[in-house]
Amino acid sequence: MMVPVDGFMYPNEVELAWSVLIVVYPYVTGLVAGAFILASLERIFHVTAVKPTYRLALLTALAFLLVAPMPLQLHLGHPERALEMYLTPNRGSAMAMFGFVYVWYLMAVLLLEIWLDFRREIVLLSQSTTGWKRLFYRALTLGSSNISEGALRVDDKVGWVITLIGIPSAFLLHGYVGFIFGSVKANPWWSTPLMPVVFIFSAMVSGIALVMLVYMAMMKIRRQPIDMPCLDTIARYLFYTFTIDFSLEMLDLIHRMYEADESFQSLDFMVHTRLWTSQVLIQIILGTAVPLALLALTQVARLGTAWRRLLYGVAGTLTLIGIFAMRWNVVIGGQLFSKSFLGYTSYKMAFATREGLLPSVGLMILPFFILWGLVKLLPPWTSVSDRTLEGQHGGAS
Amino acid sequence: MITRRKLLMLLPAAALAWEYVLAGTPESAPGYNRNQHWWGMLLDIDKCIGCGSCVRACANENDVPEGYFRTWVERYHVSDWRQEVPQVDSPNGGKNGFPPSEAQGGKNFFVPKMCNHCVDSPCTQVCPVGATFHTPDSVVLVDDTYCLGCRYCIQACPYGCRFLHPIRRTAQKCTLCYHRITRGLTTACCENCPTGARQLADLKNPNDPIHEFLKTHSVQVLKPHLATGAKAFYHDLDGSVR
Amino acid sequence: MQVSKFKDAGHLVRLAIAFAVVFLVFLLIRAHFIPKSFGQYGHYRGDALAELSSKPVSYAGHQACEDCHGNVVSMKTGGKHTGVNCEACHGTLAKHVDNPALVTPQLPDTALLCPSCHEANIAKPKNFPQVMSARHSGGAVCKSCHQPHSPLLQPGGEQS
Numbered sequence: 001m002m003v004p005v006d007g008f009m010y011p012n013e014v015e016l017a018w019s020v021l022i023v024v025y026p027y028v029t030g031l032v033a034g035a036f037i038l039a040s041l042e043r044i045f046h047v048t049a050v051k052p053t054y055r056l057a058l059l060t061a062l063a064f065l066l067v068a069p070m071p072l073q074l075h076l077g078h079p080e081r082a083l084e085m086y087l088t089p090n091r092g093s094a095m096a097m098f099g100f101v102y103v104w105y106l107m108a109v110l111l112l113e114i115w116l117d118f119r120r121e122i123v124l125l126s127q128s129t130t131g132w133k134r135l136f137y138r139a140l141t142l143g144s145s146n147i148s149e150g151a152l153r154v155d156d157k158v159g160w161v162i163t164l165i166g167i168p169s170a171f172l173l174h175g176y177v178g179f180i181f182g183s184v185k186a187n188p189w190w191s192t193p194l195m196p197v198v199f200i201f202s203a204m205v206s207g208i209a210l211v212m213l214v215y216m217a218m219m220k221i222r223r224q225p226i227d228m229p230c231l232d233t234i235a236r237y238l239f240y241t242f243t244i245d246f247s248l249e250m251l252d253l254i255h256r257m258y259e260a261d262e263s264f265q266s267l268d269f270m271v272h273t274r275l276w277t278s279q280v281l282i283q284i285i286l287g288t289a290v291p292l293a294l295l296a297l298t299q300v301a302r303l304g305t306a307w308r309r310l311l312y313g314v315a316g317t318l319t320l321i322g323i324f325a326m327r328w329n330v331v332i333g334g335q336l337f338s339k340s341f342l343g344y345t346s347y348k349m350a351f352a353t354r355e356g357l358l359p360s361v362g363l364m365i366l367p368f369f370i371l372w373g374l375v376k377l378l379p380p381w382t383s384v385s386d387r388t389l390e391g392q393h394g395g396a397s
Numbered sequence: 398m399i400t401r402r403k404l405l406m407l408l409p410a411a412a413l414a415w416e417y418v419l420a421g422t423p424e425s426a427p428g429y430n431r432n433q434h435w436w437g438m439l440l441d442i443d444k445c446i447g448c449g450s451c452v453r454a455c456a457n458e459n460d461v462p463e464g465y466f467r468t469w470v471e472r473y474h475v476s477d478w479r480q481e482v483p484q485v486d487s488p489n490g491g492k493n494g495f496p497p498s499e500a501q502g503g504k505n506f507f508v509p510k511m512c513n514h515c516v517d518s519p520c521t522q523v524c525p526v527g528a529t530f531h532t533p534d535s536v537v538l539v540d541d542t543y544c545l546g547c548r549y550c551i552q553a554c555p556y557g558c559r560f561l562h563p564i565r566r567t568a569q570k571c572t573l574c575y576h577r578i579t580r581g582l583t584t585a586c587c588e589n590c591p592t593g594a595r596q597l598a599d600l601k602n603p604n605d606p607i608h609e610f611l612k613t614h615s616v617q618v619l620k621p622h623l624a625t626g627a628k629a630f631y632h633d634l635d636g637s638v639r
Numbered sequence: 640m641q642v643s644k645f646k647d648a649g650h651l652v653r654l655a656i657a658f659a660v661v662f663l664v665f666l667l668i669r670a671h672f673i674p675k676s677f678g679q680y681g682h683y684r685g686d687a688l689a690e691l692s693s694k695p696v697s698y699a700g701h702q703a704c705e706d707c708h709g710n711v712v713s714m715k716t717g718g719k720h721t722g723v724n725c726e727a728c729h730g731t732l733a734k735h736v737d738n739p740a741l742v743t744p745q746l747p748d749t750a751l752l753c754p755s756c757h758e759a760n761i762a763k764p765k766n767f768p769q770v771m772s773a774r775h776s777g778g779a780v781c782k783s784c785h786q787p788h789s790p791l792l793q794p795g796g797e798q799s
Contacts, residue, residue, distance in 0.1 A: 008471075008485040008486060008487070009557075010469075010487075010510070010556070010558075011465075011487055011490045011557075012465060012557050012560040017548040017551045017552060017561060018548060018552065075547075076546050076547055077544070077545060077546015077547075077548075077561060077565075077566030077567055078544070078566060078567065079545075081526075081544075082545060083668075083672065084526040084528075085525050085526055086665070087526075087669050087673050088526050088527050088682070089525060089526065090524055090525055090527050090682055092523075093522065093523050093524055093549070094523070095525040095547065096526065099525070107658070112654075115654075142650060142657060144653055146647060146650060148647060150647035151648075153647070154647050154651070180549075183523075184519070184552055184553050185519060185555070185623055186519060187552065334552075335552075339556075339557055339639075340485065340557075340639035341639060342482070342483075342639060429692075443764055446756055446760075446763045446764065446767055447760065447762055448755050448756040449755070450727050450756075454698065454727075457698070457731050458696070458697045458731070474762070493755075494755050494758070495760060495762070497758075497759075498760060498761040498762060500761065505761045505762035506764075507762055507763075527677070527681075527683040529683075530681055530683035530687075531681065532680070532688060533680055533681075538687065538688075538691055540683055540684050540687040542684075543674075543683075543684055543687070572691065576691060576693065576694035577700075579692040580692075580696070582696065582698075582700045583700070585697070585698050588698050588701070588727070589698070590727070591720075591722070591723040591724075591727050591756055592722070593722050
């Protein structure tokens with residue numbers, strides 16, 4: 001208990017219960033939801049321009065979804081008891097119900113949609129490869145090698161339905177995370193009905209920005225030309241979503257300041273002192289205002305391709321940093337002040353221990369390795385042109 | 398067959414057995430019916446002297462780790478001109494008493510804090526697995542072999558009464574000395590409070606003095622606006638208490 | 640037409656079977672791993688109640704002390720410390736009650752013990768007897784004037 005306390009805190013509050021791992025977790029699930037929404041733009045809403053990123057977005061979502069439970073497992077006092085959440089879930093607990101939302105999203109939405117979309121390639125690869133790869137693809141075919149016109153049409157129809165279900169499922173996935181915080185009446189920094197909505201929109205922002213950056217990076221690595229109409233469209237949707245997200249967060253702020261309830265003075269002081277850098281400088285200015293301004297610039301000014309790419313890259317990177325800061329400010333910020341509204345503590349982040357900075361950084365890098373593996377196993381590029389010819393996905397041929 | 402004579406002979410023996418049961422380290426008291434009790438606590442601010450006996454007693458009885466608290470005492474200084482923002486301190490939870498006050502004037506008093514064993518507890522609501530729960534006799538407990546250590550309950554408690562045990566890595570809090578009250582003893586904190594500021598209350602027992610007390614005294618709970626159904630009843634709790 | 644439609648959806652049937660198998664395995668795991676007493680009284684492990692009730696006690700409770708130490712009881716009755724239970728000063732005594740001959744409690748040091756309640760503090764109730772121990776006794780330890788079990792002194796300085 002060597003943490004310095006300013007003012008008074010209930011003795012058990014001094015040490016933070018939720019560490020940086022619990023910042024990583026909503027960040028990662030948010031990226032999943034956002035990437036999926038971007039994918040569904042093409043599939044459901046016929047925004048054909050973003051089709052080149054459809055498969056990449058799905059694989060990105062999967063890579064991050066697989067990593068999502070890891071910070072939680074590291075954080076649990078007894079990770080070996082984690083199965084209890086599925087054995088005896090408390091239906092009144094948002095955290096327990098989220099376990100099922102996660103499994104639903106993984107199994108019934110994401111894996112299914114990827115399988116249906118890649119099935120043709122999976123079958124072809126199960127016939128053309130050798131060794132363990134052949135076994136892998138054969139297993140994925142579930143023993144069926146039917147890739148006839150009819151079968152693929154069925155896949156397309158079912159895939160469309162899955163994507164349709166997937167959109168509210170993606171909202172549910174990350175909205176639930178927001179609700180896990182937003183429903184805690186004990187904590188006025190968290191307790192607001194806006195929390196799930198803010199989480200969803202900031203998830204969309206981060207997910208779209210991520211896919212945009214991954215797409216740009218991959219095209220560069222593969223020395224392929226970037227589809228500019230695609231990139232411009234993604235950036236436009238990023239701009240719209242970000243505007244909504246920013247408005248929601250400002251609404252929350254203005255509402256708090258205006259109503260000024262019993263917690264306000266304490267929270268206000270916290271933002272001005274302990275959260276100044278992470279909230280005002282990083283999240284609001286660097287992570288929201290600047291990217292919004294850059295994106296707005298690309299929308300109103302007629303800029304060349306190279307300039308646009310540069311601005312998208314900078315805006316996207318700042319966005320990702322800003323959304324991480326937002327998660328930090330919610331999770332850590334919510335624990336820095338006392339529920340007596342009379343004091344503050346500090347967060348002493350560990351470095352190399354289970355809940356420290358090192359594992360957190362590792363967990364944020366891991367999805368990229370997984371994505372690299374996924375892209376190797378299920379190449380997103382091969383059949384875009386083929387599929388266009390065959391008139392898949394709403395018939396943009 | 399039980400005759401009157403046999404019964405008359407058995408009763409003193411039974412009474413003696415009961416005495417033995419209540420003394421030393423008793424076996425589980427026979428005849429404790431969970432449905433016949435509804436536990437709460439009465440905390441009388443007028444009587445608390447901030448000696449910290451309760452904090453030490455609780456730590457001794459329940460092996461509470463150093464630096465964590467199942468109960469603690471806060472000292473309030475309410476100045477004459479700023480009622481709503483008191484100065485509060487709780488050095489080591491009040492475990493070793495309190496040093497002399499630096500404060501001058503104003504209103505000063507001690508407030509013992511503990512788990513409120515809420516009827517509508519937010520902590521049991523959020524537990525994902527049912528490791529913390531509300532017993533039939535209205536005590537909120539933690540199943541130490543089932544708790545995952547997710548710490549959601551710690552976040553959800555408005556009173557700050559929960560903590561993560563540093564070694565067991567499960568959530569811990571005041572158990573209302575469940576192992577004592579089910580054997581007819583009182584809690585460790587009440588047993589050791591020298592002034593009677595803390596008194597265990599059984600709201601289902603018609604003879605419990607709490608009923609008379611509630612009728613004749615002004616009583617408050619902490620953070621009533623959160624509607625937790627708190628059962629730690631404070632007598633003479635000042636409005637400035639957080 | 641119907642037959643060919645079904646043929647083209649064959650892989651989906653396989654998928655459905657795979658999901659069903661996974662679900663079945665999940666149900667089997669549940670049946671095996673959920674503790675038997677779970678749900679007995681509510682959404683928790685029913686056995687936990689018995690486990691939590693049967694932990695050993697450390698404080699015996701004043702009733703147990705009074706059974707043997709009647710002389711102290713009579714000294715305390717009617718005095719200022721009537722309501723102060725034995726273990727509040729003498730510490731945990733359950734082990735002593737279990738084995739009075741083998742476990743002898745240590746007498747507390749009054750110089751340290753008494754000020755823990757009676758040291759003057761602005762936050763203590765005004766009518767509670769409190770002194771500034773540094774100035775109170777000129778260095779004499781509390782026990783030299785006050786009988787701990789009935790501490791009030793008469794105006795002349797004798798024990799009450």
